[in-house]
Amino acid sequence: MEVDFIDKLTLSAEPAGLYIHIPFCIRKCPYCDFYSITDLSLKDSFTKALAQEMRFYAGYAVNVDTLYIGGGTPSVLNPGEIESIVSEARRCFNVLPDAELTLEVNPGTVTARSLRDYRRCGVNRINIGVQSFQNRVLGSLQRIHTAEDAANSIRWARRAGFSNIGLDLIYGVSGQTEASWLADLEQAVSFRPEHLSCYMLTYEKGTPLELSLRQVSFKPLPEERVAELFIETVKWLAENGYVQYEISNFTQAGPGGTGLYPSRHNQKYWSFAPYLGLGPSAHSFLEPVRFWNPRSVNRYVGRLNAGKFAMEDKETLTIEQQIMETVFLGLRTVEGIRMDRFNEKFKLNFLETFGAAVSKFKKMGLVEISENRLFLSHQGMLLLDSIAAKMIEAVSLDD
Ligand code: SF4
Numbered sequence: 001m002e003v004d005f006i007d008k009l010t011l012s013a014e015p016a017g018l019y020i021h022i023p024f025c026i027r028k029c030p031y032c033d034f035y036s037i038t039d040l041s042l043k044d045s046f047t048k049a050l051a052q053e054m055r056f057y058a059g060y061a062v063n064v065d066t067l068y069i070g071g072g073t074p075s076v077l078n079p080g081e082i083e084s085i086v087s088e089a090r091r092c093f094n095v096l097p098d099a100e101l102t103l104e105v106n107p108g109t110v111t112a113r114s115l116r117d118y119r120r121c122g123v124n125r126i127n128i129g130v131q132s133f134q135n136r137v138l139g140s141l142q143r144i145h146t147a148e149d150a151a152n153s154i155r156w157a158r159r160a161g162f163s164n165i166g167l168d169l170i171y172g173v174s175g176q177t178e179a180s181w182l183a184d185l186e187q188a189v190s191f192r193p194e195h196l197s198c199y200m201l202t203y204e205k206g207t208p209l210e211l212s213l214r215q216v217s218f219k220p221l222p223e224e225r226v227a228e229l230f231i232e233t234v235k236w237l238a239e240n241g242y243v244q245y246e247i248s249n250f251t252q253a254g255p256g257g258t259g260l261y262p263s264r265h266n267q268k269y270w271s272f273a274p275y276l277g278l279g280p281s282a283h284s285f286l287e288p289v290r291f292w293n294p295r296s297v298n299r300y301v302g303r304l305n306a307g308k309f310a311m312e313d314k315e316t317l318t319i320e321q322q323i324m325e326t327v328f329l330g331l332r333t334v335e336g337i338r339m340d341r342f343n344e345k346f347k348l349n350f351l352e353t354f355g356a357a358v359s360k361f362k363k364m365g366l367v368e369i370s371e372n373r374l375f376l377s378h379q380g381m382l383l384l385d386s387i388a389a390k391m392i393e394a395v396s397l398d399d
Contacts, residue, residue: 005289006060009274015065015096016286017268020050020085021279022071023297026109026144030208031201035281035295036072042297046279047081049304051088053278056309058092062276066100066265069123075105079117086122100125100264102166107153108145115153115160125263126157127166127195133187134180137173154191164261166195171233172226173201174218181229182236189240194261196242196250198233200226227382234378246270246333247381270329278310288317319346323395327354328388336375350374357391 009016024043025036067089069082077085082103089095102125103118118126130150132138138147157165167188171181188196203210203220212218234244243253249266251259268275277284280300283292291314294300303310317325323346330337339350351358358374361367366380366387380387 005286006057009060009062009276009286014273015063017066017068017265017273017275018064018089018093018095019265019275019277019279019282020067020069020074020089021277021282021293022069022074022077023280023300024071024076025073026076026106027142028208029142030212031141031204033204033207034072037297040076042301043077043081045301046297047077047084049301049310050085050279052304053310054088054092057276062093063096064089064093064099064276065096066102066268067095068100068102068104068265070102070104070127073106073109073129074103075109075114075118079114079121082118082123083121090122100164102127102263102265104129105153106145107149108143110153110156112156112159115156115162119160119162124162125164125166126162127168127197128153128157130154130167130188131170132173133184137170137176137180137184140173140175141170151187151191154193158191164195165191165193166197166263167191167193168197168199170199170201171229172221174220176221176229178229178232182232185233185236185240189237189242192252194252195263196237197248198237198250199248200230230382231378244334247384270333272326272329284311288322290315290317320395322346323348324388324392327391328384330374331376331380331384331388334375336373338373340372354391354394357394361387361390 021035023036023046024040025038027038028036067086069085074082086101101123103123104127105115105118106129115126128150131141131143133147133150135147138145154165154167169184169188171184203213213220237244237250241253242250243257243259244250245259245262246266249263251261254260267273272285272287274286275284277293280293280297281295283290291311293310294303294312299312300310326342327337337350342348342350358367358369361380362369365377366383368375368377376384376387
């Protein structure tokens with residue numbers, strides 16, 4: 001496999017983000033389509049292979065300013081194992097002194113002590129998969145933890161010295177009412193987390209939840225109710241000191257309404273910054289090349305044990321694909337698409353290229369334009385996929 005393009009990372013002035021995928025969970029949640037397995041006996045061979053994968057990059061002197069250990073459930077690894085991963089990352093990459101080091105944890109897998117130990121090994125941001133503070137909702141999502149576990153893990157994380165805590169919540173669950181969702185938001189905000197991700201429950205193809213939906217074995221929350229919950233979320237969080245910076249992401253508001261603690265790592269995904277993904281199923285991006293690892297622990301370990309690079313395949317984005325991604329990813333963010341940058345990068349005029357679609361969506365109140373930015377209104381955010389698809393249809397490079 002051709003890997004010459006990785007040399008460019010060394011030359012890139014922009015530090016890269018480093019993502020490490022821990023492919024283990026205690027139990028699979030029926031709505032989840034992230035790659036993970038429940039056979040923890042493969043932990044050792046995985047961590048060895050991961051160290052091997054990191055060592056592959058050691059010669060490239062890559063600057064890294066965010067490290068995100070996600071999954072799966074990274075907290076199935078004990079603090080000693082996380083510490084080894086962080087130390088190996090520091091040996092193989094130039095992890096910059098002010099780097100953001102995030103660890104995702106599941107409340108059912110942490111203790112006051114493990115959180116203290118994670119903090120000691122240099123993790124400075126913790127993202128807790130709370131999902132809900134109500135046992136009925138947690139039960140219907142088949143989470144392994146209770147509401148009490150969730151609250152305890154937040155308290156323990158604070159006591160362990162984490163001053164940057166993110167909480168993940170899910171809305172749009174069958175049977176959920178506006179009152180029960182607002183109760184979840186209220187409880188989350190009572191802990192004053194620096195960051196909140198509020199994800200709409202989606203029915204990803206091939207998941208057990210999507211299968212039950214097709215078999216009509218439960219009644220999903222109607223789409224219009226879910227849409228109302230989204231609008232209510234943005235409004236309620238704004239009234240309670242949180243600023244939205246991406247469709248699902250909010251952070252404490254500072255002076256002048258600026259977001260104080262956005263996820264620096266996740267912002268890289270929306271801004272075409274370079275990132276490397278290590279571990280099974282992880283994707284990497286080094287414009288205009290995207291490459292990815294096998295979606296299987298066995299294949300991943302097998303490749304590395306055979307002395308091969310983990311990458312399974314790669315694609316080089318065409319100009320049309322780069323435009324499509326710029327539109328789609330830009331519209332996800334509250335800042336939106338910077339039209340001046342778009343024009344400069346693609347040598348096109350944004351408003352001429354997308355004029356018809358933009359004026360139609362503007363009349364419908366779905367997009368807005370201000371200071372060289374095109375961004376979605378809250379109503380527009382609910383229709384991101386169809387708005388982006390319509391705009392992309394308009395791309396004609398023959399002009
Ligand atoms: S714990 Fe997280 S990664 Fe694991 S199955 Fe559940 S949602 Fe997916």
